[in-house]
Amino acid sequence: MNATTLEQLVAAKEIVVTCGSGGVGKTTTAAALGTMAAEAIGGRVLVLTVDPARRLANAMGLEAFGNAETLVEKTPRGELWAAMLDTKASWDDLVRRHAPDTRTRDAILANPLYKNITGKFVQSHDYIAMERLYELHASGSWDLIVVDTPPTRNALDFLEAPERMADFFSSRLLRWLLVPYRSRLVNAASRPFYQVADRILGSAFLQDIADFFILFQSMYSGFVARARSVERVLGDRRTTFVVVSTLEPAPVREAEFFVKALTERRLHLGALVLNKVLPASLLDSRAAVAARRLCEAPGAVAKALPAEAGPPAIVEHVLQEVGQSFLNFSVVAAREAATRAELGVAPEVVATVPYQDEDIVDLDGLRRLGAALWHERRP
């Protein structure tokens, strides 16, 4: 049977991945889902989050940054834990695990290119997030892991990261580069490549690159096998993806793109969360009648009110502002409703979260948000 609420969806899964474009409330949604799961479903729940707002981190008891999992709260039936992703530390862990010997390990960790790649490379961030997820899941100590994906330039980068990492290490170009390092015998086919690379980057730098990859190749087989495992976990039926979006044009475009990509890869699209949606009452036609009247004849309305309302001039101004404000917001609400009606995607669960007028600063805030997510059914 298909899930009809997020509660049913989450209860049936071991990994929930939230994705979507920046600024749509992805991290908060992941945290709220984890909080609700620990309370309503129970078990050991971990929220793995990437760079959350500091106050959100505080709400989850994560003042101390780091890779280690931290207990946030014990619930009657379970535990809520949280962890952040530290890209550099995770890469270092990975190298320590896969390096064939301590000499290679230390040489890699000290290599300037390694530091550059792990610190600044966008793809390395995507890859390590998925790698960490795999590691946590394989440890068997979690009933549910909720992970929010890194803010990627291209929404698909993190899905493809394991595959690309494997491709990269088995690529012919990499072998080309390593050939002269080993034998100094450059064949005719690759010579123009070296001439150009040499002209552009200089041979000393090419040598640096070669050094680095020679070291890294010693970890090749472990690395590729690992990337394949990460891929398998993402495609497993115990994993589901939750796409988060607002009803603004750009995030919706990206969400639709995302849904399509998940479907093409046969990954499980569990739910679409529409966040920060303006209240439906803004579309109430009788309210619009009242608002227009307030805008057009605030004086007449003010006169009709009892004197206790206040000084007529002030009342008149307030009424006009109130009416105008409603009409302003209803324009945006109407656009949102149209966008929603045109949404070309239909996952099992669509949850709508109303606009939160205040920031979420503690677990109670996450629970409020979670409750709004939890029970919504497909209309």
Added chain:
Amino acid sequence: MAEATPDLLSRRLLFVTGKGGVGKTTIAASLALLGARAGRRTLVCEVDAKGDLAAAFETPPLAFRPRQVTGGLFAMTMDTEESLKEYLRLQLRVPLLARLGPLARTFDFLASAAPGVREILTVGKLAWEVREDHYDLVVVDAAATGHIVGQLRAPAAINELVAVGLVREQTGWIRQILTDPATTGVVVTALPQEMPVTETLELVGALGETGVDVAAVAVNRVLPELFGRSEEEVFERLRTPALAGALATATSGSVEPVLDAARLAVTLRRTGAGHLERLRAGLAPGLPVLYVPELFRHSVGLRALTQVADALGAELGG
């Protein structure tokens, strides 16, 4: 007081950045529109190729080769492979280029293996347009918060990593253009919300290490102040059942949603104002902060863009 800060639009190269979802593209497109309106030959370039810039101008997808989208305003999208080709064409003898074969694989390799190559091809191309005086003003819809520092720091980083070669020779003049505050500036885009403000403050700090001047902070979608204090007291009284009932009769409509919407607007404005205070307090006193009001528009695209440009132009005092 502000004499030391050059006028925003008198600079030659503007990088517009900000957290995802804050309206970076809208601000970049508006600044470009204002530049073109002021009679300057202007180029606007989208770096991440998402297509938002073309959507803002309501034009077909953009290409690497700039295309005029409106009077005096040209638009392009960055394609680092094309940028490399152009660069090689300028720097290398043609026969060698012809023997290179399919460039894509070589490029993929270079860009993946050598940190900073992709970045320098992006920044280098834009600085080149400025150096060659192809345009009076180049506005960049740049990388988001997480990547902009790496992008702007790339010339310096390459300098540290690469001892010789063509790329290194190029980093000198690129850095000169980037670090001259009369020529180049960064505009950080924010929203009056918690995360965008926090990221803006962190980014302004981090940009210090790039040596590129922060020219302004632009805050998008600032909600209007509905009431002063005495007006708010009146508003609270109107929400009491007795007065709300009288109001319903007087307007012959349904007033509860109207009052609720005003309440939401007041709360949102107040939460936002707190974040704006934090933003202002965290920035250097002389740094211009440009406020673009929430426009409650039902449209997107060119019409909305014109409205933002008008509002931004008013903020810039012109």
